[in-house]
Every structure is written in structure tokens, then in C-alpha cells.
Amino acid sequence: MQFKMLFAQDRNDSLKRVATRVLDGDLDDTGSLASSLPSSEYTFHHEQYLTREFVDTFASGWQAGHSIFDKDGDGNLCAQRWKTMKDSATQKMWNVFDESGAFIAVCRHGFCLLIMDMVQSGEQSKYALAVTSKLLDMFGSDLGGGYDIGCQFKSTLASSTLGKRARSLNYMSLVNAFHGHAHNRLCQLDNLTTYVEGLGLEDLEGCERAFSKSNALAPSTRYALIFPEDRPLHATLNTMMKWKSKFLLNNYKQALDLLSNGHATLEQLMHKLGVSDPATFKLWLDEECVYLKSLLCEPVEEILQMEYWQWLVSLKGSRKSLETVLSTWTVVTTHNVASIQSDGSATRKAETMCHHIQENYKKDLKAVQELEGHLGITRRWVPEDKEWQAAAHLVANRKYQWALDNVECLVVSQIFELSKMNQSGTGYKLRKHIGKALQTHSAAICTALSQYNTAAKALGR
Known part of the structure; x- marks a missing residue:
């Protein structure tokens, strides 16, 4: 097998905890919160928990400020779509919170491997680096780690102090299936679980399933002390392990079915597509990759x-x-x-x-x-020349494509905002806020549609 073990890692910002000094009004002169590590008396000790001291060893100045953009100027194509790839969105957190959430790692079967607190920051790279370091110590070589920003973490890991070790142990950073379609298509071909050989049907979305259970703890832990807050989270994640028997049984049945019927099903599908050699599928992916790279710039x-x-x-x-x-x-x-x-x-x-x-x-x-x-x-x-007319068509087509992309982006964003407005648990004030934002967004869509119609008319469409 290509992978010895597969795991997923991600953060959940629902489990924020208000700092006790804020509740007492104990802020410094600048209004900022000076966090101190909890004493051993109030620290929850368990082998699954990574301490703040251990995590902070991966927060060197260069790594904490690592930019998604390469030093050579070759920008990451997914950076504009993910706030967690931007330093400005991850380095700070509201002063009222001491812990801004939890960062966990689970294996492909959903069993919790590691847990750590995110302290007064967003989803910085130090948390994923700490997970990777610990799992490399525990399990060694040939690990595959799913992460919603796995493409960025691949470059971060390579340039960190763990880079050389990760390469020698054949560690592979992947993008999990659910989040993958928000990534650039070229990134998907390299990192998405759907296209990486050796993953099969695995989606590496175990963290999302775990968070769907642990989110219920948020109201009861928001104002808790460190020790009482950590115990319910640990208990919830470990209770989920007791419910895995049916999940494992279904996976086992599915694997047996694939082994017995998979080859016949594949041959039938290949016959329908007119494909005689399975290597053709890899050739198609390579051709798509070459084609997309040719479209990176005109x-x-x-x-x-x-x-x-x-x-x-x-x-x-x-x-x-x-x-x-x-x-x-x-x-x-x-x-x-x-x-x-x-x-x-x-x-x-x-x-x-x-x-x-x-x-x-x-x-x-x-x-x-x-x-x-x-x-x-x-x-x-001159306007009568074929070269003039061909260049004019190229310019018109470029404006049309830009206008089309802009309309598509705005409409998709509007749909997501509408879904938030009708989501259960959304308060009245938040609904009003979203409603006002949607009105402004609607005006932007009207402007974009007008620009699109003008560009389409110039192109004769």
C-alpha cells in the first residue's frame, strides 16, 4: 500500500473560551490580553493533548509569518479563496477570547489522535506542524494527511524545520474531498483525494464529522475554566469512538464488494467510454494538467x-x-x-x-x-485588415470572460449568504445584518450583469 496511515487535521472555532481576566476586567493599559499559561493544577493531562509549550516550539518568527506567496513571486492559485492562507486573518484573535478554538487530528476511521487548543490566534501553521511532527514520531513513514489548505501546508512544511524529515519519511500533504472543490483546478489534480493514487474512496473528512458532534459543547464551555472545558471535549471525541463499530463494519463490507465486483464494474465503464487501457485515465489527467497550465497566462x-x-x-x-x-x-x-x-x-x-x-x-x-x-x-x-479584426475579437473575448467570471463569483457568494440567512440558530440581529449585506451585494450583481451584457453584445452573443 502507498500509505501506512491516513489522517485528517483541521480546526474548529466554535469552542472559543472567554479569558477569565476579561471577565474580571483585568486588561493591560493598551486594552490587550496578556495570556499566561495555565498552572499544572488546572491543566488537563492526556496523551492525546498537545501542550501549549510543545505547539509554540513550531511558532518561530519566520514560520508564524509565513506567507502563502512564494519568495520567487510564484503565487498560490488558491490564496484568494481561503482566508486561512492569509497571515492577516490568522495571526490575531479578538482579545476577549483566550482560546479561539480547538485543532484536532483524526485517523481515516474517525478515531481522535491529537487535540490542542488554539490560543489567541487563528489557524496558524504551528498547529498543523505540531500535529505532523507528533504523528511522524508515533507512526513513522508513508503518512498521508488531509487538510483543507493542504496545498499551502505542503509548501509551509517543506520550508520549515520539519521539511527534511518529512521528505525522508515520504509524508504527503493532501486536500480533503469536501473542501477540495473550492481549490483551483490545477491544485485539485495534484492534491485532491479524488485524484491521488492509493486513496480509493477515502475523503479524509473525519474532522468535520467530529465537529458536528462537538459543536454542541460550545454554549457550556464558552465561559468555562481551562480544566473544565477540556474534559468535555475529550470525553465527547472519545465517546464517538464507541459508535464506530457500524461504520467500520460498513466500510469492511464495501471493501469486500469492491474486491469482488470492482474489476467487472471497471471493465463495463471502460467499455461504455470506449477505453481499452486503464492507463488512459492517467493520460487524460496529464493532458488536462498540461492544458490548464497553458491557461495560467495568455x-x-x-x-x-x-x-x-x-x-x-x-x-x-x-x-x-x-x-x-x-x-x-x-x-x-x-x-x-x-x-x-x-x-x-x-x-x-x-x-x-x-x-x-x-x-x-x-x-x-x-x-x-x-x-x-x-x-x-x-x-x-487598419480596421479592414484581418489582423485588426482578429485582435479586436481577442480583446472582446477577454472582456467577456472577465465579466462572466465576475458574475459567477458574485452569484455563488449570494447563494451562500442566502443559505446563512435561513440557517437555524441565526439570531435576529445577524439576519438583519446579512439582509443589508445582501442588498448591497444585489446592487453589485446588477452592475456586473450590465457589464456582462455589454461584453456579450460586443462579442455578438
Whole structure:
């Protein structure tokens, strides 16, 4: 087998705990909370719990401030979709909370492996690094870890003090199935459980199932002390283990069914698709990867052609403005000479405008000449040329794609916000807040639709 063990790790911010010093009004002069470690008398001790001291050993200054963007300038394609990939969203937490949630790791069967408290911070990389270090100590090589931001954690782990050890032990960072479709398609091909060989039907979403049970503890632990809060969480997660017998039995039956009928089912599906060799599926993924990489940026020649066309359009407009100004003059007669001489500001204003138009024309002409040199164009394009029309189509199609992506993004966001508004447990004030946000969002959608219609009309769609 490719993996010795599979596990999932994630954070849950429902189990926030208000700092006791805040309840007593004990803040420092700056209004910030100076947290102190709990004494051993009030610390919950268990082998599954990782202490704050152990976790903080992975919070070196460079790692805590690690950016999702590579130092070489090659940005992560998923960064804009995940707040937990941005330092500004994870380094701080509201001062009222001492513990901002829990970070856990569970095996593929749902058994809890490790638990730790997130202390006055968001989902920083130190928690996942602590989990990885501990599990490498416990289980050794060939581990696969599912994480909703597994693509970012892969680069974080590689550049951390654990990187060399993780590579030598063949550790693989993965993206779990439920969260994976919010990642960039190229990222999915490399990291999503659906496409990684050796995972089968495993989705690595055990943390979400565990949190669906532990979320009920939030009201009773929000104002609890450290020791009373940790015990219910540990008890809840371990109680869930007693209910795993049916889950394991169903998985065992499913595995037996796949072993007995899987090959026949695969052959039937391959016959329907007209595929004779299973290696074709891997070839399709490789071809898709190559195609998507080719779409990461527009071809340089097409970019230059579109830029050249846009400068030609600008040059055409500036030339027309210049011809209009040069063809306009004022005839001086004995009747208006006195008024012209007395109104010197109007003359200076006209001369300044003429200079500006001439400068714009020269700027456009220079840009056109430079691009003609880059593209090797010997005869300047005119609207009747096929090259002009092809470049105009490229520009129109680019605007159309941008407008379409913007509309799609806004509509999907609106749908998610609507689902939050009708979610059980949402209070009246929050519903009003979401309602006002939806009104603003609706106006943005109308503007985006107008831009889309304009772009589609220009493209003839």
C-alpha cells in the first residue's frame, strides 16, 4: 500500500473560551490580553493533548509569518479563496477570547489522535506542524494527511524545520474531498483525494464529522475554566469512538464488494467510454494538467497583439482630436480683436489643450511604433485588415470572460449568504445584518450583469 496511515487535521472555532481576566476586567493599559499559561493544577493531562509549550516550539518568527506567496513571486492559485492562507486573518484573535478554538487530528476511521487548543490566534501553521511532527514520531513513514489548505501546508512544511524529515519519511500533504472543490483546478489534480493514487474512496473528512458532534459543547464551555472545558471535549471525541463499530463494519463490507465486483464494474465503464487501457485515465489527467497550465497566462504574442490593437484605437482617437484642434482657428477682425486681446486666459487655455492633445498623439504613436518593432509588423494595421479584426475579437473575448467570471463569483457568494440567512440558530440581529449585506451585494450583481451584457453584445452573443 502507498500509505501506512491516513489522517485528517483541521480546526474548529466554535469552542472559543472567554479569558477569565476579561471577565474580571483585568486588561493591560493598551486594552490587550496578556495570556499566561495555565498552572499544572488546572491543566488537563492526556496523551492525546498537545501542550501549549510543545505547539509554540513550531511558532518561530519566520514560520508564524509565513506567507502563502512564494519568495520567487510564484503565487498560490488558491490564496484568494481561503482566508486561512492569509497571515492577516490568522495571526490575531479578538482579545476577549483566550482560546479561539480547538485543532484536532483524526485517523481515516474517525478515531481522535491529537487535540490542542488554539490560543489567541487563528489557524496558524504551528498547529498543523505540531500535529505532523507528533504523528511522524508515533507512526513513522508513508503518512498521508488531509487538510483543507493542504496545498499551502505542503509548501509551509517543506520550508520549515520539519521539511527534511518529512521528505525522508515520504509524508504527503493532501486536500480533503469536501473542501477540495473550492481549490483551483490545477491544485485539485495534484492534491485532491479524488485524484491521488492509493486513496480509493477515502475523503479524509473525519474532522468535520467530529465537529458536528462537538459543536454542541460550545454554549457550556464558552465561559468555562481551562480544566473544565477540556474534559468535555475529550470525553465527547472519545465517546464517538464507541459508535464506530457500524461504520467500520460498513466500510469492511464495501471493501469486500469492491474486491469482488470492482474489476467487472471497471471493465463495463471502460467499455461504455470506449477505453481499452486503464492507463488512459492517467493520460487524460496529464493532458488536462498540461492544458490548464497553458491557461495560467495568455500567450505572449496574443498579449502583444491585443496591446497593439488597443494602442491603435487610442492613436486613431488622438489623431482625430489633433486634426480637429488644428483645423479650428479664430478669425481676427476689427470687430473682435479687442475682445481677443483682453481675454488672454481663453487663448492660453486653448494653447494648453492643443499641447496636451499633441503630447497624447506622440505618446500613442511612440507606443505603436515600439510594438510594431516587437511584433515585426512592416505595415500598420487598419480596421479592414484581418489582423485588426482578429485582435479586436481577442480583446472582446477577454472582456467577456472577465465579466462572466465576475458574475459567477458574485452569484455563488449570494447563494451562500442566502443559505446563512435561513440557517437555524441565526439570531435576529445577524439576519438583519446579512439582509443589508445582501442588498448591497444585489446592487453589485446588477452592475456586473450590465457589464456582462455589454461584453456579450460586443462579442455578438
